[in-house]
Amino acid sequence: MIRIAVIADPHVHDCAWIPEGSGLPGAIRSFAETAASTRVFNESIPAFRAALDHVAAAGVKTVLLVGDLTDDGQRPNIRAALALVADYRERHGIRVLMTPGNHDFYALAGRPQDKSFLMADGMPRLLRSADCPEAATLGTAEALAMLSGLGFTPEAGDLHWESPFGTDPAWDARSYEAVSPDGGTRCRMIDSSYLVEPVEGLWVLAVDANVCVPRDGARDLADPGEFHDPTDGGWRAVLAHRAHLFAWMADVAARAKAKGKRLVAFSHYPALDPLGGVSSEEVALFGATGLARRAPTPAVADAFAATGVSLHFSGHLHVNDTARHETGAGRFVNIAVPSPVGYGPGLKIVDLYADRSEIRTLSLRQVPGHDAAFAAYRTEAAREGAEEPAASSAPDHGTFLSRHLVNLVHGRYLAREWPRDMVEFVRTATVADLLETLGLAAAGAPAFGLNELVEDWYRLRKAGELSHADIAPDRIAFYRDLCARAPQIEGDGLPARFSTLLRMMRAYLDRPPNRDFSLSLPDLVVRAL
Ligand SMILES: [Fe+2]
Numbered sequence: 196m197i198r199i200a201v202i203a204d205p206h207v208h209d210c211a212w213i214p215e216g217s218g219l220p221g222a223i224r225s226f227a228e229t230a231a232s233t234r235v236f237n238e239s240i241p242a243f244r245a246a247l248d249h250v251a252a253a254g255v256k257t258v259l260l261v262g263d264l265t266d267d268g269q270r271p272n273i274r275a276a277l278a279l280v281a282d283y284r285e286r287h288g289i290r291v292l293m294t295p296g297n298h299d300f301y302a303l304a305g306r307p308q309d310k311s312f313l314m315a316d317g318m319p320r321l322l323r324s325a326d327c328p329e330a331a332t333l334g335t336a337e338a339l340a341m342l343s344g345l346g347f348t349p350e351a352g353d354l355h356w357e358s359p360f361g362t363d364p365a366w367d368a369r370s371y372e373a374v375s376p377d378g379g380t381r382c383r384m385i386d387s388s389y390l391v392e393p394v395e396g397l398w399v400l401a402v403d404a405n406v407c408v409p410r411d412g413a414r415d416l417a418d419p420g421e422f423h424d425p426t427d428g429g430w431r432a433v434l435a436h437r438a439h440l441f442a443w444m445a446d447v448a449a450r451a452k453a454k455g456k457r458l459v460a461f462s463h464y465p466a467l468d469p470l471g472g473v474s475s476e477e478v479a480l481f482g483a484t485g486l487a488r489r490a491p492t493p494a495v496a497d498a499f500a501a502t503g504v505s506l507h508f509s510g511h512l513h514v515n516d517t518a519r520h521e522t523g524a525g526r527f528v529n530i531a532v533p534s535p536v537g538y539g540p541g542l543k544i545v546d547l548y549a550d551r552s553e554i555r556t557l558s559l560r561q562v563p564g565h566d567a568a569f570a571a572y573r574t575e576a577a578r579e580g581a582e583e584p585a586a587s588s589a590p591d592h593g594t595f596l597s598r599h600l601v602n603l604v605h606g607r608y609l610a611r612e613w614p615r616d617m618v619e620f621v622r623t624a625t626v627a628d629l630l631e632t633l634g635l636a637a638a639g640a641p642a643f644g645l646n647e648l649v650e651d652w653y654r655l656r657k658a659g660e661l662s663h664a665d666i667a668p669d670r671i672a673f674y675r676d677l678c679a680r681a682p683q684i685e686g687d688g689l690p691a692r693f694s695t696l697l698r699m700m701r702a703y704l705d706r707p708p709n710r711d712f713s714l715s716l717p718d719l720v721v722r723a724l
């Protein structure tokens with residue numbers, strides 16, 4: 196048996212960084228900015244450290260890091276992340292193999308970043324990378340030069356290493372011609388994909404699905420505005436712009452099979468819908484929201500399945516999900532790995548046997564030092580004469596992120612993505628009112644507001660079974676019963692839209708077990724342990 200771990204999106208941000216010439220005491224992000232973001236910032240180093248502690252405790256020596264290693268690819272944050280990784284390598288012999296995400300670097304010359312940090316008195320102060328170059332996102336080549344030790348180039352002792360372009364690890368041997376959609380603008384871009392055999396019998400396939408494409412008519416390629424952002428493209432962009440990767444993956448899968456190697460693939464982006472398979476309902480309900488917009492298409496899934504790569508780990512969306520796809524061309528499983536700094540925090544431990552893979556999801560609820568920035572949040576609130584945020588007294592990291600999610604649901608998702616009439620209903624109605632709206636008997640319904648049901652809807656959607664730690668068992672039982680009883684209502688009125696919402700909730704509740712399960716290859720039977 197070979198045991199590995201998978202960590203996604205640690206988004207390391209170094210609060211101890213003192214931006215040169217800024218007068219800032221450190222780099223603590225404000226709670227106001229934290230509350231508006233889908234991830235938290237100041238807690239990232241304690242959470243990544245806790246994830247690596249779990250890895251060490253599980254006796255794992257190989258970690259797949261599914262991209263977004265740092266906050267936004269700033270040099271000080273890359274340095275801090277590498278120091279942490281080096282510490283675990285030295286003390287525990289843990290080797291981290293990485294694939295890039297959209298927050299690790301940008302296009303050829305990077306891009307500017309303007310972020311607020313707290314002064315000692317709780318006053319936020321804007322730091323512009325125009326004034327402090329270290330605060331900018333690095334370009335691809337510059338960032339990869341720093342990150343090259345994370346699997347991107349071979350190490351002495353590797354039993355095999357290759358890239359899609361051969362066995363020369365030099366960056367200038369690993370580029371392809373990126374072409375704008377109209378074919379008029381061309382430039383060389385690095386594809387950092389690689390295959391490594393770090394221990395006998397294990398083939399790790401790191402696919403660089405982070406595709407930056409020049410815009411039509413682009414002239415100054417040092418200008419980040421001249422590129423399409425890879426954030427929403429993911430595997431759709433791979434299909435359109437890095438098709439060479441599919442042929443290489445198919446070749447790798449065939450060789451792995453012939454040589455009896457256990458092949459594990461990972462890339463930053465999901466190759467299957469990681470929202471319980473209901474992202475199309477989400478589009479129907481809310482339009483193209485952040486997550487639904489990023490769901491891969493069936494064409495992507497078919498192309499991926501045809502490569503013969505059957506186990507793939509993804510990050511990016513900070514969700515916990517297991518999705519399967521099967522066509523005549525092939526079949527595979529996409530495991531979406533939660534982030535240590537998004538709701539609900541976790542990582543995966545994978546035991547690879549000759550005939551099956553056993554996958555456990557470990558919760559990062561307990562994180563030593565989770566409250567390191569809480570005093571700063573309280574100072575910030577006091578300075579503004581505002582109430583102390585509930586999150587800043589959370590007893591653990593899991594509760595902090597659960598309370599943070601409540602802020603996000605009301606301040607971002609309901610405010611920006613939901614239709615106004617649904618929001619008004621959610622803000623004033625009870626669960627009994629919802630039952631009546633759906634034509635169900637409301638007698639005996641539990642007494643709580645519809646807003647709480649919506650908060651739990653988001654918990655289940657993002658974290659699957661990890662969310663059950665934050666939702667009382669009788670609530671889960673009630674949701675299951677409600678989703679089973681809810682009628683399918685046609686039309687576009689409130690009853691129809693809330694019936695769709697409950698259909699989606701049912702899919703989130705019925706996801707394949709993603710806390711512990713065993714995956715038998717090639718049958719891809721997922722069962723609870
Ligand atoms: Fe991320």
Ligand SMILES: [Fe+2]
Pocket residue numbers: 263296297298463510511512
């Ligand atoms: Fe990402």
